[in-house]
Amino acid sequence: MTGSVRTFGLPAVLAVTVGLLAGWRPVLLGVLGLAALLLWGLGTPSRLNHALFAVLLLVPVTADPGYPTKPVWVVLLAATAIALFGRLQRFHPDVPLASVGMAAFALPAAGLLAALAHWRGPKDLVFALAPFVCYAVIAWHVVEEARQDPPALRRLARAFAWAGVPVALLAIHQRVTGTWLVLDDLATSNAFTSSAGEGRSVGTVGHPIVYGTWCMMSMCVAIALRGRLWQVPFAAGAVGLLLSGSRSAWFGIAGAVVVWYLAQERKVTRRGVAVLAVGALVGAGLLVVRPAPVRNALDMVDSRLSNMTGSSSATARYTRFDAAWSGLRESYDTVLFGLGPEAHVRFFQEVGIGDHLAQTFDNSYLTLWYDFGLLTLLPFLAILVALLVRSRSTAARMLVVGIAVQISFFDFYLWPCAVAVLILAAGLAVGEDPGAAGTAGREPPAPAEALLAGAR
Incomplete structure (x- = not known):
């Protein structure tokens, strides 16, 4: 009897607690979940790294549950602290500190x-520079971890692609309701x-453009790294x-798909044609039946694509663009050095x-130049080109192209979720083992367990 209580009592108590918190204080539940993830990650x-990317990808910077400062700084500083702690875990006085990860x-x-x-x-x-310093620290940590254990970062990428499944269910709920x-309450x-x-x-990220970045990441990782289901x-x-x-994410995924297609040895396969045919039939069926959720989604897409x-x-x-270029062309000095921080x-x-509308230039390259x-713009472009050209990872190249296209339509510097996708691409780019590339899709643990079990 005692064994039964120990076996079933604790899970029952936890289940009831989670249910109460989800209905009464969903924010508190999220905070407790992240705290537990951090403790587990130590x-x-x-x-x-799982805790690091959970903070970057899952914590919205558009919601404020009572932070002492702006949410974006809470997320950035928390992620930077995690990355620094990770570097301390790996620190050894005999190992040189300088490394390729410091290129950021x-x-x-x-x-x-x-x-x-x-x-x-x-x-x-x-x-102006604090976000760049934070991202540089995080990128340094992720790149070095990828060099230490490439399969672990691929498992992490697949795990967060799977995390997009419940997030997609939430997205459907948001669209229906x-x-x-x-x-809405904490915006x-x-x-x-x-x-x-x-x-x-x-x-969960609080902005449709940035959620599009998350979805683009999920699709690129899923099709390039494969794994079970x-x-x-x-x-x-x-x-x-x-x-x-x-629309920026739609353009981004289009570019990423081109990269994926060009990387395939066999451009046309029987299985690929069958999948496309099934997809076309399902799409045609939905267009004919047009249930209410599909009709609403199609109306939204039509409004986004029309004119x-x-x-x-x-x-x-x-x-x-005209306003930014007018300021930049004042002199050769402004072209070379910009108009100053902020x-x-x-x-x-x-x-x-x-x-x-949003009072930004809505172009990351233009804002950095301004x-x-x-x-500063040229080193940023050089990093993107280097990741694209030198990477042996199809997933990394897809993510780099997708992000490079998407950030032409919005300023991504204060959106940690979007920058995290580029940092993940950098890790996959330097950590990919070409000898294992052909079998990478068959090595992961069960996908539903990956986010919880993590790397070894």
């Missing part, structure tokens, strides 16, 4: 040099609520990508563009 560096520090270093040409005091410099559970502004989402889903996370990612309504070049979003980007923030605060000049 065991090994490989486990710690080229961005904040170049930004610092560019900022000296337009010095406005330390405050703007700190706020028209609300963003929890996120930092009206711009991050379902009322501003135009019927689009956001998963890889079709499930791939389909979940496709559903989430559709419901996000993120793309003449829509308010498109014309806003033309106006923003220059785009000052522009939209002091001048702005009166179209009532603030820090070609001196």
